[in-house]
Amino acid sequence: MRLPITQIDAFATKAFEGNPAAVMPLADWLDDATLLAIAAENNLSETAFIVASSDGEADFDLRWFTPTAEVVLCGHATLASGHFVLSSSPDKDRVRFRTRKAGMLEVARAGAGYELALPAWGPSPKPLPAIVAALGLEGTPETLWHQHRYGLIVLDTADQVRALDPDFRALAREGDVLTIVTAPGDDTDIISRVFACGAGIDEDPVTGSAHAVMVPYWATRLGRDSFTAYQASQRGGHLTCTLAGNLVLLGGNCVTVMEGSFLL
Numbered sequence: 001m002r003l004p005i006t007q008i009d010a011f012a013t014k015a016f017e018g019n020p021a022a023v024m025p026l027a028d029w030l031d032d033a034t035l036l037a038i039a040a041e042n043n044l045s046e047t048a049f050i051v052a053s054s055d056g057e058a059d060f061d062l063r064w065f066t067p068t069a070e071v072v073l074c075g076h077a078t079l080a081s082g083h084f085v086l087s088s089s090p091d092k093d094r095v096r097f098r099t100r101k102a103g104m105l106e107v108a109r110a111g112a113g114y115e116l117a118l119p120a121w122g123p124s125p126k127p128l129p130a131i132v133a134a135l136g137l138e139g140t141p142e143t144l145w146h147q148h149r150y151g152l153i154v155l156d157t158a159d160q161v162r163a164l165d166p167d168f169r170a171l172a173r174e175g176d177v178l179t180i181v182t183a184p185g186d187d188t189d190i191i192s193r194v195f196a197c198g199a200g201i202d203e204d205p206v207t208g209s210a211h212a213v214m215v216p217y218w219a220t221r222l223g224r225d226s227f228t229a230y231q232a233s234q235r236g237g238h239l240t241c242t243l244a245g246n247l248v249l250l251g252g253n254c255v256t257v258m259e260g261s262f263l264l
Helices: 032-042 075-087 129-134 158-162 168-172 208-222
Strands: 002-010 019-026 046-052 060-065 094-099 104-110 113-119 142-146 150-154 178-184 190-196 201-204 226-231 237-244 247-252 254-263
Touching (some): 002 075, 019 075, 032 060, 046 075, 060 075, 075 104, 075 208, 129 168, 150 208, 158 190, 190 208, 208 237
Parallel strands (some): 019 046, 060 094
Antiparallel strands (some): 094 104, 104 113, 113 247, 142 150, 226 237, 237 247
16 A cells, blocks of 8 residues: 655754654545554654545544654644645645544644644643653742643743753653643743653654643733744744634744655
C-alpha cells in the first residue's frame, strides 16, 4: 500500500524552524495499531492523519499520534494539516477538522500565514512538587493544572526558562503529562518551553496545545487578550496569541519540507 506523506514545519518561516509534523491523508481509517506504528516509524513529535468527511459538518476528521501514543490535542500538527489542505486548494480560505477529544478545530488563512482556533483550556492552581523537582527548580513557583493533564509552571524571567535542564526520566515517571514552563518574555510578551517525556518527546519544539492552556492565564495576568509568544526550544518558534471567548487563536506560518510516499 502506498500512502502519501508530507512533512511540514509548523510555526516556522523557513525550513528547520518550528515544529515538524507529518501529515498523511487516508481514504479510510487504518486500525489504531497501524497508525501508531506509522507514527513511530516517522519518529516526529506528531503524525497527523486526516480522512475526508462527507457529512457536511467538517471537511476532515483528524487524529494525532506521537511515536508512543494518541494525543488529546495537537496544535502544530493541526496547523500543518491546515497548510496541507489550503496550499493545494487556493479557492478555500479555511478548513474545519473534527477531532475525537478536542471538538471541532479550524485553520484559516491570515495574510501570508494562518490562524489556528483551539479550545481555551484555562488552568487552575494546583501543587506540582514532583514536576517542580524534576525541572530542577528551587522554591515554590506558581503551578497550575488542567484536567487533560497539562501542568503549567510560571517563572519570573525568560533567562530562567532558557536555563532549564530538566531530569527527563523523572518527568516521564509522572506519566503522560505535558509540562509547560513559562515566564514574561524578553523580545516577546511571553516565553515558554514544553516537555512531554511521558509521551516519548523530551522537549517539544513548538506546542500549539500548550498555548491553549497558557493564553487564558496570560490574558488575565497581562490584562489584554492579544500578545506575542516565543517557544525557546533548540528550533524555536514564534506565535501570535489571542483569547476570543472560549477559543484561543494562534497565528503562524508553515513550510513544506518533504513530500513522498509511505510504503505499507
